[in-house]
Amino acid sequence: MLIRYTAALAALLLLGTAPFAQAADKPTDPQIAHIAYTAGVLDVEAAKQAIKKSKNKEVVDFAKDMIRDHEAVNVQALDLVKKLKVTPENNATSKALTKAAEEERAKLAKLKGAAFDKAYVDNEVAYHKQVDGALETLLIPSAQNAELKSLLETGLKIFQGHEQHAEHVAGMLK
Amino acid sequence: MPKRPLWIAMMLAVGIIPAQAETIRVTIDKLVFSPATVGAKVGDTIEWVNKDMFAHTATVKGGWEVMIPPKKSGSLTLKAAGPVDYFCRFHPNMKGRLVVAP
Numbered sequence: 297m298l299i300r301y302t303a304a305l306a307a308l309l310l311l312g313t314a315p316f317a318q319a320a321d322k323p324t325d326p327q328i329a330h331i332a333y334t335a336g337v338l339d340v341e342a343a344k345q346a347i348k349k350s351k352n353k354e355v356v357d358f359a360k361d362m363i364r365d366h367e368a369v370n371v372q373a374l375d376l377v378k379k380l381k382v383t384p385e386n387n388a389t390s391k392a393l394t395k396a397a398e399e400e401r402a403k404l405a406k407l408k409g410a411a412f413d414k415a416y417v418d419n420e421v422a423y424h425k426q427v428d429g430a431l432e433t434l435l436i437p438s439a440q441n442a443e444l445k446s447l448l449e450t451g452l453k454i455f456q457g458h459e460q461h462a463e464h465v466a467g468m469l470k
Numbered sequence: 471m472p473k474r475p476l477w478i479a480m481m482l483a484v485g486i487i488p489a490q491a492e493t494i495r496v497t498i499d500k501l502v503f504s505p506a507t508v509g510a511k512v513g514d515t516i517e518w519v520n521k522d523m524f525a526h527t528a529t530v531k532g533g534w535e536v537m538i539p540p541k542k543s544g545s546l547t548l549k550a551a552g553p554v555d556y557f558c559r560f561h562p563n564m565k566g567r568l569v570v571a572p
Contacts, residue, residue: 361560368523368540453501454524457561464562 322438323387329444330384331393331435332451333373335427336366338397345401346416355413358465362458369451376447417466424459428452493517496566498526498538503566510548511571517545527559528566535559
């Protein structure tokens, strides 16, 4: 059993969906709320780093778009958990996402100029793709509350939009 | 003002008065333009009403762009005939189409 789990984890790591691999069981609504909120906060932090470091207008504008949208989603998320009297619950997936984001930020901190821009935007494409996958295959199907499910579905459209936006910016950097 | 009806009749006769320009509303809700396709004519105004908490745009590649702030609206008066595809620059998965008659 342990071997099988390790093998599955290794396979997921290879697919680049590592932070979500630890959520072997279906997450509960309080955990889902925490994961979705964390995913937004981490992208805002990445964007703040980009605004500080980048001198490329396209990259800075993109980062500002990320902050604006994710903060708006998270305002809605906080309103909803308050209304539903749900306390978001920290969990292995949120922790793994946070750890991966911290590592990425440390890596990006060492880069400058065009190298930074490219690494940031490429990571934005990968990150949004990863969160899209998690929303589609794990978080949305697991959500029990209809309003939470609906907010996650809007969140998925936002993330998919950002992924395409990031791909467009990545194309311009080449 | 007995002269005015005659004046209008004369203009109509020579086709000077264009058809009444309309305002056509497109609603944005949860990142969807609705209706996705609208028929209009040159001189009509398209008004995008944004119900989302997110800023959107209606952007034509290599053409015009209308900013549509959260919970607000943006509008554009159509100047050229032809079909145009537009999208939201912030969320390129949002797509719409205008079919503009002359």
